[in-house]
Amino acid sequence: MTLLKQILNFYINSSIHVALSVFSLTWMTLIEYNFLYDENVLYFVFYATITGYNFVKYFGIAKFYHRSLATWLKAIQIFSLICFILMCYYGLQLEKNTLLCIAVLGLITFLYAIPFLPKHLFLDKHHNLRSISGLKIYLIALVWSGVTVFLPLINMKYGINTDVIITGLQRYFFVIVLMFPFEIRDLQYDSLKLSTIPQRIGVKQTKGIGTLLLMLFFFLEFFKDETNIGSVMILLVITFITMLLLVFSKIKQSNYYSSFWVEGVPILWLILMLLSL
Numbered sequence: 001m002t003l004l005k006q007i008l009n010f011y012i013n014s015s016i017h018v019a020l021s022v023f024s025l026t027w028m029t030l031i032e033y034n035f036l037y038d039e040n041v042l043y044f045v046f047y048a049t050i051t052g053y054n055f056v057k058y059f060g061i062a063k064f065y066h067r068s069l070a071t072w073l074k075a076i077q078i079f080s081l082i083c084f085i086l087m088c089y090y091g092l093q094l095e096k097n098t099l100l101c102i103a104v105l106g107l108i109t110f111l112y113a114i115p116f117l118p119k120h121l122f123l124d125k126h127h128n129l130r131s132i133s134g135l136k137i138y139l140i141a142l143v144w145s146g147v148t149v150f151l152p153l154i155n156m157k158y159g160i161n162t163d164v165i166i167t168g169l170q171r172y173f174f175v176i177v178l179m180f181p182f183e184i185r186d187l188q189y190d191s192l193k194l195s196t197i198p199q200r201i202g203v204k205q206t207k208g209i210g211t212l213l214l215m216l217f218f219f220l221e222f223f224k225d226e227t228n229i230g231s232v233m234i235l236l237v238i239t240f241i242t243m244l245l246l247v248f249s250k251i252k253q254s255n256y257y258s259s260f261w262v263e264g265v266p267i268l269w270l271i272l273m274l275l276s277l
């Protein structure tokens with residue numbers, strides 16, 4: 001049992017789970033717009049997510065511990081290096097316009113983790129975009145929306161029409177709601193200076209806003225020029241499941257409530273879509 005728990009912890013802490021979620025959302029975009037499975041885009045997104053998330057999560061820790069890194073962190077560093085190499089390989093297979101999009105999203109991720117701006121713009125000692133009051137959740141949603149919607153379609157040379165913009169907005173709202181259980185959980189850890197949404201308006205109001213965003217996420221589907229009843233029904237199921245996870249989220253959660261179950265919703269969404277094909 002201990003071994004299984006260690007494997008699960010490594011799976012989550014090394015960002016494999018979140019990478020599968022981003023991978024799933026990207027594949028769903030290809031399915032929605034009638035493109036075949038594209039391993040170059042999908043594998044790039046998977047390995048880039050692991051690289052980016054581990055860079056953001058462990059940059060400060062690795063810098064602090066230097067050579068006295070814990071065994072688990074060393075393993076994640078080696079794993080991240082392998083993923084970085086694979087990310088570069090698949091990135092070289094992508095179109096030039098896609099690489100430009102990646103550069104913009106990569107810059108946002110880099111600035112999110114690295115101190116670079118004057119101290120007077122920040123409310124804590126980190127001096128990066130992550131530390132600017134209330135900005136974190138919107139940056140994450142922006143990057144996820146860009147990576148999972150616009151990046152694969154740009155690589156396929158698909159025009160950015162109204163349907164694509166609506167899909168991008170849906171993903172943006174969806175990811176924001178997925179972040180709420182994390183922010184509710186982190187109320188016991190986050191500095192008040194971060195000014196997260198639950199800190200500013202409370203848990204109950206955060207859940208209310210999340211519910212409204214999920215309704216908007218669902219009903220935007222009917223503004224698209226092309227949709228079908230199967231996709232709408234699956235979207236309804238995902239909306240309901242996400243709403244339940246949001247409503248039942250609390251400050252004192254189990255270790256895997258947000259990091260496994262909430263973050264796994266996109267994987268479930270993809271499975272339902274594949275089964276419906």
